[in-house]
Amino acid sequence: MDNGSEPNGSGALSIDAAALCALEQIQFLGEIQPHGFLIELASDWLVRRASANVVDYFGESSEAMVGRSAADLLGRRCLHDIRSELQVSQGASPHVLSGVAIDSCAHKLDLSVHIIGDSVVIEGEPAAPRDDRLQLNIQAMLAQVRELDTIETLANLAVRHVRALTGFDRVMFYRFHADESGEVIAEVRRRDLEPFLGLRYPATDIPAQARALYLRNPIRQIADVHAVNSPVLPRLGAMGERLDLSMSTLRAVSPTHIQYLKNMGVTASMSLSIVVEGRLWGLLSCHHTSPRSLPMPVQQSLAFYANILSITLETVVRGRVVERQRAARDRHTRMLSQVSTQNGSIDDLFGLLTELGAELGATGIATYVDGRLRLGGDTPSETETLDLMRFLNGAAASQVYHTNALSRVHPPAADYEANVAGVLAIPVSRRPRDYVAFFRPELVSTVRWGGEPTKSVRQAEDGTLRLSPRDSFAEWAEIVRGQSAHWSDIDLELAESLRISLLEIMLQLTDQAEKRRKVSNDQQDLLIAELNHRVRNILNLIVGLVRQCADGATDVADFAHDVNSRVHALSRAHDQLTSSGWGARSLTNMIRVEAGAYLGPNADRVTVIGEDAAIQPDAFATVALVMHELITNAAKYGAFKDGSGKVAIRLERLADGRLAIQWKEQGGAPVVAPTRRGFGSTIIERAIPHELGGEAAIHFDSDGLRADFVLPAHLVTVSETSLKSNMPAPRQRKAKVPLDRITGAVLLVEDNLLIALEAEAMLQSLGASDVQVASSVASALDFLDVQKPDFAVLDYNLGREQSAPVAEALDKMGVPFVFATGYGDTSMIDERFRQRPILTKPYSAANVIAAYREIMD
Numbered sequence: 001m002d003n004g005s006e007p008n009g010s011g012a013l014s015i016d017a018a019a020l021c022a023l024e025q026i027q028f029l030g031e032i033q034p035h036g037f038l039i040e041l042a043s044d045w046l047v048r049r050a051s052a053n054v055v056d057y058f059g060e061s062s063e064a065m066v067g068r069s070a071a072d073l074l075g076r077r078c079l080h081d082i083r084s085e086l087q088v089s090q091g092a093s094p095h096v097l098s099g100v101a102i103d104s105c106a107h108k109l110d111l112s113v114h115i116i117g118d119s120v121v122i123e124g125e126p127a128a129p130r131d132d133r134l135q136l137n138i139q140a141m142l143a144q145v146r147e148l149d150t151i152e153t154l155a156n157l158a159v160r161h162v163r164a165l166t167g168f169d170r171v172m173f174y175r176f177h178a179d180e181s182g183e184v185i186a187e188v189r190r191r192d193l194e195p196f197l198g199l200r201y202p203a204t205d206i207p208a209q210a211r212a213l214y215l216r217n218p219i220r221q222i223a224d225v226h227a228v229n230s231p232v233l234p235r236l237g238a239m240g241e242r243l244d245l246s247m248s249t250l251r252a253v254s255p256t257h258i259q260y261l262k263n264m265g266v267t268a269s270m271s272l273s274i275v276v277e278g279r280l281w282g283l284l285s286c287h288h289t290s291p292r293s294l295p296m297p298v299q300q301s302l303a304f305y306a307n308i309l310s311i312t313l314e315t316v317v318r319g320r321v322v323e324r325q326r327a328a329r330d331r332h333t334r335m336l337s338q339v340s341t342q343n344g345s346i347d348d349l350f351g352l353l354t355e356l357g358a359e360l361g362a363t364g365i366a367t368y369v370d371g372r373l374r375l376g377g378d379t380p381s382e383t384e385t386l387d388l389m390r391f392l393n394g395a396a397a398s399q400v401y402h403t404n405a406l407s408r409v410h411p412p413a414a415d416y417e418a419n420v421a422g423v424l425a426i427p428v429s430r431r432p433r434d435y436v437a438f439f440r441p442e443l444v445s446t447v448r449w450g451g452e453p454t455k456s457v458r459q460a461e462d463g464t465l466r467l468s469p470r471d472s473f474a475e476w477a478e479i480v481r482g483q484s485a486h487w488s489d490i491d492l493e494l495a496e497s498l499r500i501s502l503l504e505i506m507l508q509l510t511d512q513a514e515k516r517r518k519v520s521n522d523q524q525d526l527l528i529a530e531l532n533h534r535v536r537n538i539l540n541l542i543v544g545l546v547r548q549c550a551d552g553a554t555d556v557a558d559f560a561h562d563v564n565s566r567v568h569a570l571s572r573a574h575d576q577l578t579s580s581g582w583g584a585r586s587l588t589n590m591i592r593v594e595a596g597a598y599l600g601p602n603a604d605r606v607t608v609i610g611e612d613a614a615i616q617p618d619a620f621a622t623v624a625l626v627m628h629e630l631i632t633n634a635a636k637y638g639a640f641k642d643g644s645g646k647v648a649i650r651l652e653r654l655a656d657g658r659l660a661i662q663w664k665e666q667g668g669a670p671v672v673a674p675t676r677r678g679f680g681s682t683i684i685e686r687a688i689p690h691e692l693g694g695e696a697a698i699h700f701d702s703d704g705l706r707a708d709f710v711l712p713a714h715l716v717t718v719s720e721t722s723l724k725s726n727m728p729a730p731r732q733r734k735a736k737v738p739l740d741r742i743t744g745a746v747l748l749v750e751d752n753l754l755i756a757l758e759a760e761a762m763l764q765s766l767g768a769s770d771v772q773v774a775s776s777v778a779s780a781l782d783f784l785d786v787q788k789p790d791f792a793v794l795d796y797n798l799g800r801e802q803s804a805p806v807a808e809a810l811d812k813m814g815v816p817f818v819f820a821t822g823y824g825d826t827s828m829i830d831e832r833f834r835q836r837p838i839l840t841k842p843y844s845a846a847n848v849i850a851a852y853r854e855i856m857d
Contacts, residue, residue, distance in 0.1 A: 030242060031229035031252035033222070035293055036125040038232055038250060040243055043118045045070040045079070049243060053230040057124065058104050062233040074122075075103050082113050082122065093217075094247055096300045099127045110296040114247045121243075123250050128295030133753075137165060138301045140754050142308050149316055155186035158284060158309055160760070162302070163188045164753055164773070166294060168270065168286035172196060175282040178486045179203065180211075182282070191745070191770055191787060205260075211280050217247050218273040219303045223293035225253075225261045225268070249299065268292035272306040276314045284309075321490055324359075328494055331356060332501040336508070349505070350374060356498065357438045360491055364420060364439035369428060369506075378419040379439055387412060392425050392435055400495040401425040402487045404440070414482070418442050422484025426495055428502040436502065440484035584614035584717050587623070587661075591649060594627050598635055605640065606631075610651035613659050619715040622691045629680040630663055630707060638705050639668030645704070657713030658694075665704035673700040740849045741767035744790025747783065749806055750820070751775045751798045755841075759793065762845050780806045784813065791852065792817035793839070796829055804830045818851045 032038050037057050040049040046069060050062035058065070058073065071079050078100055089095045094114040101108050108127040113120065141161045148154050155173040163171040170193055173186035180203035187197040206214075214220070229252040232243055245251040261269060268291050272284040284306060294302070335349055350367065354376055357365045364377035368389050373382060380388060391410050395401040404422040407414040413421075422440035487495075588608045595603040615623055631640070631647075639645030645668025652660045665671075674681065681698075688694040688709050695710040746768040750756040753775075760771045772789070774780035776798060784806070792810055794803040796819045803819075807830070810817045819829060820839040829838075837851035 030235050030245075031231050032123075032245070032248065032250040033224075033252055034227050034230045035223050036123055036250045037230075038248065039065070039070075039073075039122045039124075040232070041070050041120040041122065045120075047073065048119065048237060049232050049234060051230045051232050057109070066234070073104065078102055078111075082111070082120070085113055086115065086120070094123075094249055096296045098297050099130065112249045112296055116244050116247060119243070121245075121248065123248060125250075125293075125296060128297065131297075134298065134301055137753050138305055141165070141305060144754075144757075145309055145312050148312070149319070151313065151316060152185070154309065154313060154316065159186045159188045160757055161305070162272070162284055162286065164757060165302070166270070166286060166298070168268075168288050168292065169193060170196075170287040172285045172287075173274075173282060174201075174285050176280065178488065182206065191772060206283075213246055214271070214273040214280050214283070215275060215278075217249075218275070218306055219249070219299050220271045221249070221294060221299060222253055222258075222261070222269045224291035225258050225266065227291075249296070265289065270294065270302075272302055273310075274306060274313065275310045276317055281310070281313065281317075321493075324490055324494060325497070327359070328497045328501075332497070335501055335505055350376065353436060356494070360424065360438055360487075360494065361440060361485060362424070362438035363441050366437045366439070367435070368437075369434050377439070378441060380413075380416045380420055384412065384416060385437075388423070388437070389435055392427075392437075395425070395427075398427065400427075400492060400499055402492060402495070404484045404486050405482055407482050417482050421482055422487065424487055424491065424495055426499045426502065428499070429506050434506075436498070442481065443483060443485060584616050585620055586612055587615050587651065587659075588612040590615070590620070590624055591627055594624065594631055598631050599640065605646045606649065607646065608649050608651065611653065613651060613653065614717045615711070616715045616717070619692050619711065622687050623711070626684055626687050626709070629683045633680055633684070634665055634668065634705070637669065638671065639665035641669045644668070653716070654710075657716070659711040659713075659716040661709040661711070663705070663707040663709075665706070668704055671700050671702060671705055740853060742791060742849070742852055743767060743769070745770040745772070745787070747780065747789040747792040747810075747815075747817075748773045749775075749777075749780045749792070749798070749803050750795045752795075755795075762848065763793070766845055766848060777801050777803060777805050781809060784809050788813055789815055791815070793848070794819050796821045802828075802830075804833070807833050807836075816855045818855055 032051050034053055037054040038049075038051040039047055039054065042048050046067055047065045050065045052062055054065065055061045065073065070082075074082075081097055081100070085095050085097060094112045097111045097113065099108045100111050109124045110127045112123045115121075144157060144161075145154065148157060155175075159171040159173050162168070170187065170189040172184045174182045175185045176182050177200075181200055182203075182205070183200045184196045184198060187195065189195065232245075236242060261267075264287070266287045266289065268288040270286040273280060274282040274284065331352060335352055350365075353367065354365055357363075357377070362377075364375070364379040366376075366379050366385050367374045368385070373385060373389075375382065375385065379385060388410065392401060402422075402424045403409055406421055406423050407417045419441055420439040421442035423437055424440075425435050425437040428434050428436055591606060591608055592603065595606040599605060634640040634645070634647060639647050646666050648664045648666065650660075650662040650664070652662075654660055684707065685696055685698055688696045688711070692715060693712055694715075695708075697708045699706040699708075742763060746763050748756060748759055748763065748771055750759060750773065756773050756775070760773055763771045768791075772783055772787070774783055780803070792806075792815055794806055794810075794817055796803050807817060807819070811833075818837045818839055819833065820841060820843060821829070822841040829836075837854045839847055839851055
């Protein structure tokens with residue numbers, strides 16, 4: 001890339017090469033490009049120095065000018081305008097005066113004025129024709145820039161804007177990385193040029209001196225690498241000082257950089273600085289294969305555009321930082337919430353920490369707290385991780401440790417660097433070996449350089465050493481091993497925020513652990529007392545069952561059967577309660593279990609109607625015993641006594657939340673009211689009212705026993721089976737319908753810049769592999785002389801001309817095309833082409849596809 005204004009003088013170069021850099025710097029700092037002139041004025045407005053080519057403008061040599069009054073040379077009107085401009089701007093950066101008329105000069109001039117030290121420097125070029133659309137186009141471009149909110153879209157829009165405004169063959173958006181190398185992240189180019197998109201360029205291509213100048217002077221133009229520079233004379237001032245041309249728009253270029261551009265096949269270039277938060281963030285770099293010089297007003301407008309673009313990018317970058325900081329605060333709150341319970345632990349945070357790892361670009365995570373190691377994703381083995389934790393103990397206890405080349409500082413890591421090459425380790429306590437570590441994998445063959453990234457020192461024919469730039473720009477891949485992606489400043493800020501959060505959480509967990517120990521001791525005492533109470537209740541219940549069964553038994557076998565069946569009924573109820581935690585359980589499932597215990601394969605003779613409900617644990621055993629007695633009674637005397645009877649159990653939630661249960665027998669033996677009440681009947685009639693505060697009633701209907709029960713609302717909740725049955729079915733996603741596409745290269749002829757940019761983006765979104773834009777008939781025909789497109793869209797009215805000649809050329813080439821027009825009818829279109837599809841402005845992607853399909857059919 002090498003857009004630098006000075007050669008590299010650091011890094012791998014020898015001392016001789018560095019000294020050579022200084023010599024070259026002296027050579028070109030006193031020269032300017034030949035297409036303009038320079039005059040240095042002292043504080044008393046007398047000429048100190050001038051460029052050697054000033055005679056071409058004023059008819060006098062630079063030597064003759066020294067000591068002349070600026071008023072005599074430029075005229076009082078011009079000098080007044082210069083003074084006024086400096087008064088307003090304070091001269092901190094170059095300011096342009098356009099179309100200035102000077103009596104001693106044959107034509108009007110564009111002047112650039114700035115103050116350096118105690119001197120006023122005036123640079124001039126022949127004035128360019130006035131372009132009234134320039135500011136309107138810049139304003140329209142900036143309006144589009146302000147609407148975008150991602151780096152990628154801004155970069156792609158910027159290169160399209162700059163190329164549309166300047167006409168350079170290639171425009172690239174060049175972004176700097178943490179190691180000061182750069183990468184082309186967006187590009188538009190002439191189709192026959194080699195693409196540079198995605199290529200990386202080493203930091204030495206734009207050395208430190210050049211970066212410093214880019215921060216001071218936002219625009220840099222080289223009109224012709226083959227031109228012979230013009231020296232500023234005299235070389236030294238009266239005190240032996242050299243003129244500082246850092247802010248000059250015409251400053252000459254290092255011979256090394258000139259050779260670099262020649263090696264690249266570039267004749268003219270221009271660069272715009274992208275500055276974010278006071279740092280050189282990137283460049284908009286332009287290349288041309290023939291001489292090209294932009295007028296000063298255009299350069300000034302581009303510098304303004306680059307400044308607004310920089311501000312917008314800074315807003316986007318800051319927005320990302322703010323969003324990550326907001327996410328960090330939210331994560332901090334969620335972490336505190338997750339460990340705020342009495343049973344919270346560092347393990348509860350593992351999911352959130354894994355989520356953060358993904359945000360950091362990490363593929364693995366390890367936590368080591370209180371002697372317990374936990375791993376997730378791509379990590380070293382347990383043994384290797386423990387060894388790494390011991391290595392980390394040598395780092396500062398209260399600082400985040402990070403490296404993108406772990407094996408360089410911890411040689412054992414070479415055994416697993418394919419999966420773990422970088423680590424970000426966060427100490428979470430002052431105790432040794434307590435860390436949260438994030439791991440990044442090795443990056444292999446990920447750097448595509450624009451040529452081998454080296455400069456060398458070579459011996460010239462005269463025996464002197466010369467700094468030689470790269471002469472190959474073919475893609476050159478460097479195999480990078482043992483390194484991960486760099487941890488960015490934002491990554492480290494997030495890690496530091498996480499460290500503070502984790503320290504707070506560890507303190508909270510320590511306090512909670514102490515409280516839990518005290519609560520645990522109290523709970524243990526309570527549990528022993530509760531267990532003793534429950535055992536006594538169970539023993540009393542068994543004693544009661546035995547006594548009641550004995551009273552109604554006719555013999556020992558009958559007694560044993562009754563006791564056994566009732567104890568098993570209670571056991572089944574208890575099993576259901578404890579099978580998956582102590583909680584409310586399904587009434588329907590309880591009934592099926594009881595029916596299955598008595599009826600076996602004929603359990604379907606019991607039907608449950610209505611929405612299921614769940615019974616709370618303190619009522620479950622009582623209701624189960626009632627159901628058991630009803631089934632037993634039906635087997636002895638009712639519906640189940642023969643093979644034809646059935647039982648229907650209806651469940652209904654009442655308006656007040658209570659549960660109504662109706663037992664109805666059908667088709668069994670005839671029902672007769674008993675003359676005495678046994679223990680089973682007592683349970684059926686009295687258990688629910690007495691134990692649960694509910695209601696119970698038994699009716700001996702002639703067609704079958706009917707029993708009605710009501711359970712209080714606080715003993716009933718919605719059953720899990722009901723919740724599952726009421727869950728909505730997942731929505732079916734509709735299949736995506738494929739869109740029509742445009743294939744191949746497209747020629748777009750449009751004289752309005754904004755419409756052209758919008759149509760270009762539209763055609764690309766519709767599938768065009770390449771879109772070449774022409775604003776006039778001449779430029780369109782020049783393109784067709786070189787290349788045949790696959791399709792064309794022609795604006796019929798191009799200012800003062802029409803695109804009919806382009807249509808005629810396309811027709812001869814057999815290229816399908818459509819017209820676009822802002823007029824309501826087609827009468828003005830050449831009659832030879834009136835049958836062609838017409839796009840009426842404003843047109844949409846759908847209109848384009850419809851016209852494309854029509855013309856291709």
